[in-house]
Amino acid sequence: MKPFFKGRRILPVFFGAIAVFLCGPVSALAILSVPNISSNTPKIRVLLNESIAWVEVGGWDLDARTSRPIKSRLRSNGRVSWRFSCSSGRVRLVSPHTQVFEGPLEVSSPSGAFLWGSKMIRESLVIHPAKSGCSVVNVLDIEKYLDGVVNGEFSAKWNSEAVAAQVIAARSYALYQSKQARLNKAFFDVESTTKDQVYLGVEGEETRASQVVSKTRGVVLASALDERGARIRAFPSGDLVPIKAFYHSTCGGKTDSPEDVWGQPQIGVRGGVRCLHCGSSPRFRWDVKLSNLEIDRLFSSFGKGKVRSIEALSRFPSGRVRQVKVGFLDGAGKFSSTVLNGSQFRSILGVERLRSTFFDVSGSATRDWIFQGRGNGHGVGMCQWGAKEMGAEGYNAEQILTHYYPQAYLVKVWK
Ligand SMILES: [Zn+2]
Incomplete structure (x- = not known):
């Protein structure tokens, strides 16, 4: 197999002596270990739901406790079902008897699992009194969390090297978010939806996924x-910060940078990576037709009249649309226009309809509007379809990752 880009093993040149290698289905990865590597796996706090009226938990020998502002505890003997509500900074047990807790209430079971409604929960569930209702956060081992992410964000059926690349990216993203959340004193680290990473919970776990999580x-x-932007010449010590390893479904040929898409650079993630591997994605090319009536409806909240023109005003180097100019004509015959950035325009049309900002637009106010585009998602970081195909073509996880994150290297941060 021919290398498809140069210089992807720069760090082993600096730290070759401490590179370690994994074996098995995830093979030959050059992975550095941090000094004094921790034996403890960190916990991650996953927001499962917000502002819900009731929280029902059930299981054996449940234990509920608050540690702040006042310590209190509730324990059951044998099987129990508890129903809680939240208001005014308090969590209230409303069934089978009543009891009031000040502050967040953490529920766990000595068995390590219990039910929240019909959903199996690992480790513990923290009920936070929100402005309205309760917010529910699952606190669990980050490796077990990843077991439940594999089939939410990608598929354990893919080539194991492609899955390994995805798992490492998902672990980096989760750890980055967790560190940021703790700095910001947030009450959770990641959401369980596409806002962060889709976490399917225990129901989404399966052996193949767990094997790859375990290998990496x-x-x-x-x-x-x-x-x-200078090359790091000393091995990072202390609290290593992972990169915020964004990924997306299909890049359509070239990735984009965080600063182009969200206006903020991100250490270790850059755009402009050419991808020759996602051509088999069903979203590699797409087109969508919208009637002028539909477009007028979508832009009615602007209060400027009917849409007369849509023009891609400028583009990023990747080819994605930077700015879109929308022209309007109101009932009094007055023309006006609005300039939106590509992401704003995409959200107005619907991200499920306009699959990316990598598009051309044609049409007119008297005909349909036609959007012809490439790719699916924001285009930053790893292209998942590209990674899937690279795995199938024989590239290993390290090659896949350093292709899409050329400024990154792999490091083992806990045993
Ligand atoms: Zn791609």
């Missing part, structure tokens, strides 16, 4: 460059 245990992506 503790491995994350870290930047080989510092904040000023």
